[in-house]
Amino acid sequence: MDNKINDTSVIQKLIGIKQDHSKSQDWWDELNKEEIESINRALKNIEEEKVHSHESVKKLYEKYL
16 A cells, blocks of 8 residues: 655645644643633632533523523
């Protein structure tokens, strides 16, 4: 079985994708201090099972929607 790509347009596209990806930053690095703290609080709430299901929240607030 031949595992080679002979279509240069496909090869160029793959090279472009790789270069674009290597230039991109991780979205986490763009968050400010408050956003990171908020995410960490949410993760702690999940660990401590201080969360509500989507269905229970929907039921609670359906009269406002």
